[in-house]
Amino acid sequence: MDTVFKRYLLFVIGFSCTLILALGQDSYYFQPHPQDKDVQKGQSVTLECGVSNSKHVVFYWTLNGEPVSNTSRRYQEGSNLFFTRVDPAKDIGEFKCIATNVTTGISLASQGAQLNILCSSKVLPGLVHSLYSFIQSLNMAGSFFV
Numbered sequence: 001m002d003t004v005f006k007r008y009l010l011f012v013i014g015f016s017c018t019l020i021l022a023l024g025q026d027s028y029y030f031q032p033h034p035q036d037k038d039v040q041k042g043q044s045v046t047l048e049c050g051v052s053n054s055k056h057v058v059f060y061w062t063l064n065g066e067p068v069s070n071t072s073r074r075y076q077e078g079s080n081l082f083f084t085r086v087d088p089a090k091d092i093g094e095f096k097c098i099a100t101n102v103t104t105g106i107s108l109a110s111q112g113a114q115l116n117i118l119c120s121s122k123v124l125p126g127l128v129h130s131l132y133s134f135i136q137s138l139n140m141a142g143s144f145f146v
């Protein structure tokens with residue numbers, strides 16, 4: 001390598017470092033990060049998202065990397081994502097909150113959060129009933145042998 005090239009390389013590296021430092025002035029972090037939530041199908045829930053310093057910061061949400069659009073069922077409220085009725089067909093996957101400093105254009109992505117959608121409470125009584133019928137049929141079968 002000749003010296004001119006080495007100097008050029010050093011200059012490029014130095015310049016890049018300075019640029020990264022200058023752009024890295026965004027001094028905010030997620031507080032809170034969205035957390036996994038347990039929720040019953042059809043119930044409402046909020047995924048919370050915030051940043052330590054929200055000056056010039058705008059938010060949007062993604063589901064499996066795709067931007068979440070606002071609907072009457074699921075919409076962004078401030079920096080949080082609100083679900084009026086959780087739908088197991090539409091709310092499965094990883095939700096992330098994206099915070100962008102509009103001045104610098106730099107975006108930070110939060111950690112992912114998921115909804116653990118619990119079976120409706122109708123399932124458990126149904127299960128108990130079928131277990132009960134099963135035991136009854138066993139009793140009846142048993143009576144033939146006694």
Ligand SMILES: *[C@@H]1O[C@H](CO)[C@@H](O)[C@H](O)[C@H]1NC(C)=O
Nearest residue numbers: 026027028053055056101103
């Ligand atoms: C966003 O960028 C501007 C310009 O660099 C800066 O003044 C501001 O503090 C930044 N906001 C945050 C939350 O870091």
Ligand SMILES: *[C@@H]1O[C@H](CO)[C@@H](O)[C@H](O)[C@H]1NC(C)=O
Nearest residue numbers: 060068069070075076077078
């Ligand atoms: C959804 O609504 C919120 C609050 O009204 C807004 O800040 C956000 O940009 C909207 N998101 C989309 C994808 O339009």
